[in-house]
Amino acid sequence: MNKKVDSYINSVMKEIYLKKRFKKKIKLDLYSHIMEAAEDNEINQILENMGHPHTLAKEMMENYSDNFEAMGTLNAVLYGSKVRNFEIKSDKMVGSYPLIHVAMGYDQETGRRKVAKGAIAIGDLSIGLLSFGALSAGLFSFGAFSLGILSIGAVTFSLLFSIGAVAISLLVAIGAVAIGGLFAIGAAALSLFNAIGEETFVLFSESTSSNGTLTTIKFSLIFLLVTLPLLLYNFLKSHFNKTIE
Numbered sequence: 001m002n003k004k005v006d007s008y009i010n011s012v013m014k015e016i017y018l019k020k021r022f023k024k025k026i027k028l029d030l031y032s033h034i035m036e037a038a039e040d041n042e043i044n045q046i047l048e049n050m051g052h053p054h055t056l057a058k059e060m061m062e063n064y065s066d067n068f069e070a071m072g073t074l075n076a077v078l079y080g081s082k083v084r085n086f087e088i089k090s091d092k093m094v095g096s097y098p099l100i101h102v103a104m105g106y107d108q109e110t111g112r113r114k115v116a117k118g119a120i121a122i123g124d125l126s127i128g129l130l131s132f133g134a135l136s137a138g139l140f141s142f143g144a145f146s147l148g149i150l151s152i153g154a155v156t157f158s159l160l161f162s163i164g165a166v167a168i169s170l171l172v173a174i175g176a177v178a179i180g181g182l183f184a185i186g187a188a189a190l191s192l193f194n195a196i197g198e199e200t201f202v203l204f205s206e207s208t209s210s211n212g213t214l215t216t217i218k219f220s221l222i223f224l225l226v227t228l229p230l231l232l233y234n235f236l237k238s239h240f241n242k243t244i245e
Contacts, residue, residue: 005034008047015057017079022070026060073100077122080104087114094119094129101128 085105121128136143
């Protein structure tokens, strides 16, 4: 292959976020097109007419922007992270929701951030059974701010198990600052019953004296841990009751 042609095609392919078989077809088609045109024109002129590799790759990706089968989950996330305003759903459904929904950036009509909603949801804002996002909510939630049954992130709230810099859980919390109903592990750990860390505070222990301030803290923590499941339930219910546009 001509070195200039090879370099041009490779530059285009670096910006194609598709599965291997689709990328292979595009590469072969590009090569065939250039070689056919080379019968009547010089290579330099052909490549110049085709435009900058970045522009050509952008045009090609726009043709596949709604083709989840060709793109796949990982490529969809990588492409969305690059263009920053992107949305795609898998054809497979779980009830009335897509199996996989990737959504990033803003809705052009409403100006609001797009929300990924699906069995597997990935985006800036995401809600799903398995949820990944800057602000994430779901049964299993992973994100900077994470809310779920099991949550992992920077600031996390969960019903069962929470891991984060700041972790709050109805049962078990692990983090730099950990607040857990049953168990807390962290540099600063606060729990109703069991805590492990440099600074620990257990509200219901034999060594804890009873006073007005402590009673207030107890009731505040109990209130937080009791209302957390209700907040999670209402949040998920209100969003999943909305029809996916």
